[in-house]
Amino acid sequence: xxxxxxxxxxxxxxxxxxxxxxxxxxxxxxxxxxxxxxxxxxxxxxxxxxxxxxxxxxxxxxxxxxxxxxxxxxxxxxxxxxxxxxxxxxxxxxxxxxxxxxxxxxxxxxxxxxxxxxxxxxxxxxxxxxxxxxxxxxxxxxxxxxxxxxxxxxxxxxxxxxxxxxxxxxxxxxxxxxxxxxxxxxxxxxxxxxxxxxxxxxxxxxxxxxxxxxxxxxxxxxxxxxxxxxxxxxxxxxxxxxxxxxxxxxxxxxxxxxxxxxxxxxxxxxxxxxxxxxxxxxxxxxxx
Amino acid sequence: xxxxxxxxxxxxxxxxxxxxxxxxxxxxxxxxxxxxxxxxxxxxxxxxxxxxxxxxxxxxxxxxxxxxxxxxxxxxxxxxxxxxxxxxxxxxxxxxxxxxxxxxxxxxxxxxxxxxxxxxxxxxxxxxxxxxxxxxxxxxxxxxxxxxxxxxxxxxxxxxxxxxxxxxxxxxxxxxxxxxxxxxxxxxxxxxxxxxxxxxxxxxxxxxxxxxxxxxxxxxxxxxxxxxxxxxxxxxxxxxxxxxxxxxxxxxxxxxxxxxxxxxxxxxxxxxxxxx
Numbered sequence: 365x366x367x368x369x370x371x372x373x374x375x376x377x378x379x380x381x382x383x384x385x386x387x388x389x390x391x392x393x394x395x396x397x398x399x400x401x402x403x404x405x406x407x408x409x410x411x412x413x414x415x416x417x418x419x420x421x422x423x424x425x426x427x428x429x430x431x432x433x434x435x436x437x438x439x440x441x442x443x444x445x446x447x448x449x450x451x452x453x454x455x456x457x458x459x460x461x462x463x464x465x466x467x468x469x470x471x472x473x474x475x476x477x478x479x480x481x482x483x484x485x486x487x488x489x490x491x492x493x494x495x496x497x498x499x500x501x502x503x504x505x506x507x508x509x510x511x512x513x514x515x516x517x518x519x520x521x522x523x524x525x526x527x528x529x530x531x532x533x534x535x536x537x538x539x540x541x542x543x544x545x546x547x548x549x550x551x552x553x554x555x556x557x558x559x560x561x562x563x564x565x566x567x568x569x570x571x572x573x574x575x576x577x578x579x580x581x582x583x584x585x586x587x588x589x590x591x592x593x594x595x596x597x598x599x600x601x602x603x604x605x606x607x608x609x610x611x612x613x614x615x616x617x618x619x620x621x622x623x624x625x626x627x628x629x630x631x632x633x634x635x636x637x638x639x640x641x642x643x644x645x646x647x648x649x650x651x652x
Numbered sequence: 653x654x655x656x657x658x659x660x661x662x663x664x665x666x667x668x669x670x671x672x673x674x675x676x677x678x679x680x681x682x683x684x685x686x687x688x689x690x691x692x693x694x695x696x697x698x699x700x701x702x703x704x705x706x707x708x709x710x711x712x713x714x715x716x717x718x719x720x721x722x723x724x725x726x727x728x729x730x731x732x733x734x735x736x737x738x739x740x741x742x743x744x745x746x747x748x749x750x751x752x753x754x755x756x757x758x759x760x761x762x763x764x765x766x767x768x769x770x771x772x773x774x775x776x777x778x779x780x781x782x783x784x785x786x787x788x789x790x791x792x793x794x795x796x797x798x799x800x801x802x803x804x805x806x807x808x809x810x811x812x813x814x815x816x817x818x819x820x821x822x823x824x825x826x827x828x829x830x831x832x833x834x835x836x837x838x839x840x841x842x843x844x845x846x847x848x849x850x851x852x853x854x855x856x857x858x859x860x861x862x863x864x865x866x867x868x869x870x871x872x873x874x875x876x877x878x879x880x881x882x883x884x885x886x887x888x889x890x891x892x893x894x895x896x897x898x899x900x901x902x903x904x905x906x907x908x909x910x911x912x913x914x915x916x917x918x919x920x921x922x923x924x925x926x927x928x
Contacts, residue, residue: 489891
């Protein structure tokens with residue numbers, strides 16, 4: 365099939381996507397790199413000038429940056445632990461012979477389709493509000509102290525909300541992986557008298573480890589970018605500002621375009637480190 | 653499910669699974685219920701679960717006060733429009749890569765995917781200035797373009813994995829039977845490609861509908877979709893729970909239903925074919 369003619373035609377068909385994506389990647393990145401070397405404050409735009417790596421020095425030595433980096437990592441790590449850990453449990457449960465499995469599956473997957481602004485505000489107000497929220501009522505009814513989530517535990521609250529959004533994703537993908545486990549292999553393990561634990565560690569874990577890796581990598585890409593949930597709940601503050609939000613603040617509140625751009629480059633570098641691993645995983649699968 | 657399981661065990665596992673499922677689903681259920689309460693009932697302690705005076709006033713008020721329909725229209729135009737344009741660009745590319753692959757096809761696919769990894773906040777300033785320059789801020793075409801570009805890699809990828817599954821032999825058989833290129837495309841390829849294109853579009857619409865970085869930062873009024881409308885409820889004085897719930901229900905219902913239909917494709921699309 366690969367005559368000269370079809371090869372040319374194929375190139376023409378691929379070209380629009382390639383050109384657009386190339387521009388989409390290169391133009392903003394080049395602009396960001398350029399801005400990051402400038403003193404560029406919107407309120408002082410006349411003084412715009414080249415200052416080399418000063419923005420990076422400022423950004424990286426700013427305690428707010430370290431704080432934002434730590435907060436970013438807290439969100440990524442905790443949400444991963446909760447969603448993947450919980451996802452494995454939910455997937456194992458759902459893989460059992462249960463009545464109405466399809467309906468339960470719909471319940472479990474649902475939060476993933478809820479837009480971030482909705483889930484953040486619903487949790488913040490109707491569930492976590494210390495006066496009229498449902499959690500406060502439950503605590504009171506049980507005689508436990510009421511937790512004022514967004515005053516005392518803002519980061520915990522954000523982690524809970526984001527975990528709720530990503531638990532379905534992990535559950536669904538791990539369930540799909542579990543269901544592809546060979547039925548005969550399950551029976552063989554049972555016949556050989558494998559207990560629940562050895563069944564889990566010798567049969568299930570090796571089988572789903574690939575899917576777990578994929579879930580971790582993809583979630584990490586998205587979790588590094590958490591923004592809307594913070595914007596509509598705490599709107600920043602030292603305990604929840606993550607890297608994307610810090611960049612947003614620098615750009616909009618401080619009008620410091622140069623600093624925001626330097627922060628942007630740092631964010632791009634961080635995302636790329638994760639991306640390299642993810643790409644390898646996906647690339648391996650592509651050959652098969 | 654060939655394994656023999658006792659009925660008691662099955663019943664108890666079923667009960668546990670339903671409990672977990674309902675617990676995970678509860679915040680959504682609670683939102684839907686609260687949307688039908690009066691503001692007074694919404695704040696009531698102890699909470700009213702089902703026995704409250706059901707009302708539709710929140711829905712009419714959400715429309716009157718914050719013009720729900722205009723925002724919903726923007727959500728529809730942005731997610732559907734950006735996807736139609738995206739598909740027009742992506743289908744030929746995925747097609748060519750699936751049916752006449754070259755040595756570099758794999759690298760090209762990987763590179764396309766890598767553009768998806770770029771953090772939005774990282775290039776926020778650049779996009780903002782470009783939009784300002786070209787008068788695209790708060791403009792549907794502008795935001796739609798950004799949504800299209802951020803979904804284009806996923807479109808090409810998903811389509812590619814679907815097209816790859818169309819057997820080439822069938823094309824050759826059609827050609828042997830004397831089908832012209834036109835007939836080949838209309839009668840053989842299209843029927844086999846449509847399901848894949850439909851699932852791809854479904855997933856991509858869901859992603860665009862819920863996108864909440866660019867839609868929050870590049871729109872203010874004219875092009876503002878539902879994500880933006882809901883964010884308006886975040887100001888402390890503007891928090892009316894029943895209205896927030898009604899607006900939220902309206903904002904998530906269509907996509908929740910679409911999502912439920914596309915679960916299987918979701919796994920494939922979101923893992924770029926790595927888990928099927």
